[in-house]
Amino acid sequence: MCLVVWILLSPCHHTSGRSTREPHQVLDGILWILHTGAPWRDLPERFGPWNSVYNTFRRWQDAGRIDAILEALQLKLNEEGLIDFDLWCLDGSNVRASKDAAGARKKNTSMNQALGRSRGGFGSKIHLVTDGHGLPLSFCLSPGQSAEISYATSALAMARIPTSSGRYRTRPAHLAADKAYSSKAFRAELRRRRIKAVIPQRSDQQRRHKGRPLVLDKVHYRRRNVVERCFGWLKKFRRFSTRYEKLAKSFAAFIKLAFCLRYLRELCVDRKPAF
Numbered sequence: 460m461c462l463v464v465w466i467l468l469s470p471c472h473h474t475s476g477r478s479t480r481e482p483h484q485v486l487d488g489i490l491w492i493l494h495t496g497a498p499w500r501d502l503p504e505r506f507g508p509w510n511s512v513y514n515t516f517r518r519w520q521d522a523g524r525i526d527a528i529l530e531a532l533q534l535k536l537n538e539e540g541l542i543d544f545d546l547w548c549l550d551g552s553n554v555r556a557s558k559d560a561a562g563a564r565k566k567n568t569s570m571n572q573a574l575g576r577s578r579g580g581f582g583s584k585i586h587l588v589t590d591g592h593g594l595p596l597s598f599c600l601s602p603g604q605s606a607e608i609s610y611a612t613s614a615l616a617m618a619r620i621p622t623s624s625g626r627y628r629t630r631p632a633h634l635a636a637d638k639a640y641s642s643k644a645f646r647a648e649l650r651r652r653r654i655k656a657v658i659p660q661r662s663d664q665q666r667r668h669k670g671r672p673l674v675l676d677k678v679h680y681r682r683r684n685v686v687e688r689c690f691g692w693l694k695k696f697r698r699f700s701t702r703y704e705k706l707a708k709s710f711a712a713f714i715k716l717a718f719c720l721r722y723l724r725e726l727c728v729d730r731k732p733a734f
Contacts, residue, residue: 633679
């Protein structure tokens with residue numbers, strides 16, 4: 460799978476200027492930034508000039524190469540049967556923003572860059588979808604003060620798992636989420652997509668509920684904590700746990716790289732049968 464990564468990150472064609480450094484050297488530098496959260500200017504010299512690595516990162520991002528890696532790894536996971544389509548889990552988590560994340564151009568408002576002030580401070584909220592094993596599948600960003608239910612449909616719509624036939628699988632059999640996602644509109648959307656909601660009702664909704672009471676699938680709901688554990692694993696990357704990027708698309712690119720590392724970790728597990 461590493462060979463797939465190197466092919467997808469092969470040097471871009473340039474009509475002028477100096478040639479791009481070796482892709483693996485640049486990628487190592489970008490991953491060093493992802494792990495440490497350090498400023499680009501503090502990049503060690505062994506990875507090359509910091510501005511060269513940064514500019515290459517932006518080119519890969521704009522050219523869709525990081526998205527291509529993500530999709531290729533998801534395809535490999537799907538072909539090996541490592542993605543659970545019986546249960547997906549949904550949750551949101553706030554990420555504090557550094558002071559360096561402020562100051563985008565005025566035409567790019569804070570709302571457009573998924574920045575806002577909540578009780579936890581100035582930052583963004585990541586709405587994450589995982590499968591039943593805790594593999595991250597998709598996400599969307601919003602300002603920190605946004606309600607989780609407002610972005611539930613968008614986060615779920617971003618989950619598009621490629622298949623060998625060229626089509627995409629976009630829905631599980633069950634979706635588990637906490638009480639913050641309990642709304643009539645979201646439940647109706649899940650019914651329309653033929654997804655069984657595993658979402659407990661809030662106490663006020665239970666008092667006002669009319670008709671047959673909603674039954675919670677407790678067996679599937681007990682597995683909902685995998686999304687929280689996934690957040691815990693991803694936040695080991697300092698560029699994930701704290702936002703330093705002014706632009707939402709740059710922050711999203713680092714999140715996708717963290718997803719890719721999680722996928723490679725899953726693909727490299729030795730699954731030899733026990734005798």
